Amino acid sequence: MRRRFSLIFIIAILTIFAAGCGSDQSAEKTNGSNAGNDTKQEELTIKHQLGETKVKKNPEKVVVFDFGVLDTLDKLGVEVTGVPQANIPTYLSKYKDSKYENVGGLKEPDFEKISEIDPDLIIISARQQDAYEELSKIAPTIFLGIDTSRYMESFEKNTKTLGEIFGKESEVEEELAKVKESIEALHKKASESGKSGLVILANEGNISAYGPGSRFGLIHDVFGVQAVDENIEVSTHGQNISFEYIVEKDPDYLFVIDRGAVVEGSGGSSAKATVENELVKNTKAYKNDNIVYLDPNYWYLSGGGLISVAEMVKEIEKGIE
Incomplete structure (x- = not known):
């Protein structure tokens, strides 16, 4: 009788122990699963x-x-x-x-x-x-x-933030390195030329100018093109100017961004007909075939992206050849 009781007691102890081990294993699996979810929910x-x-x-x-x-x-x-x-x-x-x-x-x-x-x-x-x-x-x-007063710093910070959010840090570093390299080459070329430039936005027959520190000021601040006028008012919409102003400043390069070409309801592009009038034909930019029409898709609609900044560099480099 005693032997039978001992056997029953041993079986009961083993059953409890097994159940305990099972619970521990279950807890480990649950914790492991939660750890995975925590990673996803970081x-x-x-x-x-x-x-x-x-x-x-x-x-x-x-x-x-x-x-x-x-x-x-x-x-x-x-x-x-x-x-x-x-x-x-x-x-x-x-x-x-x-x-x-x-x-x-x-x-x-x-x-x-x-x-x-x-x-x-x-x-x-x-x-x-x-x-x-x-x-x-x-x-x-x-x-x-983009903070245009510190364009590259702002561009790099935003791009790295996106890399961090989407787990693309190494890709971002690689792409930024390529952009920096192309900018360094452009800056050297533009600054050594000693030639001046003026950036204007054409909008339904009106024109406004942008200088250093402005929306399109990276042409001067980052790419190295000398500004024909350092005192242009810095504003989102640019400084309203006349064609007489362009003649007076007489830039070596005139960079034109055509808002009408990309804004719906504007009637399409009209920048060339507006800009290349009898007055502007007296400037060095016109006479030397240095009126450069920039792609407003990059300059007006987007900008500050890995694709757009790289293309903006290419456009200025080609324009000042």
């Missing part, structure tokens, strides 16, 4: 011009309002969910496809559509900054606009 704190935002690493559903950011993500092979499909630069025309959600205009986000998407991240720039608070209520929102 959060970054992104500091930007409008504040600090907690962003999930490798977000799946991304809404992008800035075309410079979009071109960087395109270069890095990162997919997005929604974009403002009106006025998309021609080199990014694939984003007009119905596979991408149309999230409104550059200055008029479609809040209802964005809420419906329920994105993990929204990326904006200057044209949408007034909507920051409203967009932040829908999803984590970050501002990655």
